[in-house]
Amino acid sequence: MSRFLEDQILIYLGNKLQNYNLDYEILKDLAAKSEGNPLYIHYIIKFVVTNSEENKLNALKDLPDFGGEIENYYRSIWESIRGESKYVKIISILARIRGTISKSILIKMLDEDTQLVFDEVFNNLKHLLIQKMKLEFIIIHLRILSLV
Structure with a gap:
């Protein structure tokens, strides 16, 4: 490139x-x-x-x-959020799914405490997500999944 x-x-x-x-x-x-x-x-x-x-x-x-290396960027993101359970819970679910999921279904998969902060966390992770169909489906970039 x-x-x-x-x-x-x-x-x-x-x-x-x-x-x-x-x-x-x-x-x-x-x-x-x-x-x-x-x-x-x-x-x-x-x-x-x-x-x-x-x-x-x-x-x-x-x-x-x-x-x-772009991996340096992914590692720095992971290092900055891996101690935050609310981020890790959401990323962990996305890592396991490894595909698209609707935002509403993702929220239902979270515990109550994480549901309460979902919008804040989601907004901070948006730059790592590929959004389809007007934010209804999301997928996390596969490179950062390798760090989870």
């Missing part, structure tokens, strides 16, 4: 994220973190689009550098 030049990334991120009021320094930092990898750039954009405003700026600063 060929990599993009930093100028190309800045233009692309600027166009894709123009509605999110990110200043140039943040875009420049994101471009540097991506090291030009198109898949990582895709995850960055999806992360910005799916996260709430109050979490976004701090979380963007904490995004790991690409580091030459």
